[in-house]
Amino acid sequence: MTAGTTLTEAGERLRERGVDEPELNAQWLLAAAMGVERLRLLAEPDLPVTPAALKTFRRHLALKERGLPLAYILGWQDFRNIRLKVDRRVLVPRPETEELAGIAAGFLKGRGAEPAAMDYGAGSGAIGLSLAAEFPGLRLTALEKSPEAIACAAENALALGLETRVRFLAASALEPRGERFDLIVSNPPYIPSGVIPGLSPEVLSEPRLALDGGADGLIVARMLARNAPGRLKPGGALIMELGEAQARALLAGMPAAVWPEKKALKDFRGVERFVYAVTGRNNG
Ligand SMILES: C[S@@+](CC[C@H](N)C(=O)[O-])C[C@H]1O[C@@H](n2cnc3c(N)ncnc32)[C@H](O)[C@@H]1O
Incomplete structure (x- = not known):
């Protein structure tokens, strides 16, 4: 042959x-x-x-x-500037999320030599590790609920030589008080629970925890919008990926007094899916 x-x-x-x-x-x-x-x-x-x-x-x-995703069969997926090991423990990183990380990188460029960032719901580590690889002074906290995903992200950090600059946190919520960050970036689970049974076999072979965002898909995103101001420095940003129409819905409930700069950004297909919100100068 x-x-x-x-x-x-x-x-x-x-x-x-x-x-x-x-x-x-x-x-x-x-x-x-x-x-x-x-x-x-x-x-x-x-x-x-x-x-x-x-x-x-x-x-x-x-x-x-x-119906197994190609990345699970190959065992890897390229993401922006890095190659990640991926398997059934984690969501396969998507092209839209590369855009999210690009938006986060644009924000970090204006935040000094040693910014602190949190990747909330880190999965394979795609977003946070690609930022850590791009910004040598970045201190990264990778928070994740799934222990299996944390293991995968830690393997990726080690393979990329980034392990000394990443702190892994096993948690299922963003505490409203604690260390403050320049940036909280997240691709939370945002698919409404009722939509999940109709998804393709490829998507259904990914972890349910990575997909299911509750009744309207916004359970984790809403919690982040509520608690992030307590964890961001003055002028710090919450940058998130959501599904179609969800970014606007979430932004509508984020007070302008807390988030003087807030907008929905479009992805490469023209879908308004990214939340970009910056706290005021006197935040904290
Ligand atoms: C859509 S996936 C994103 C994974 C990775 N950041 C990416 O973009 O490819 C969402 C991730 O959030 C994690 N997760 C789900 N609920 C969570 C919660 N309440 N707290 C923290 N992490 C959560 C899932 O385990 C999953 O790894």
């Missing part, structure tokens, strides 16, 4: 099973099984596929057909 014929056959199989982006998924899986760059498969379709690579590829293809 050649790479080209293997990809054509696999792409058709994934398409028949209703898998999104069948060709791209097949390319990533075959490249990993053969140990070559994905683009090389396209440039050299006559590359032979060894029997061992074909066996691995077919096993992984079957997992993809059953």
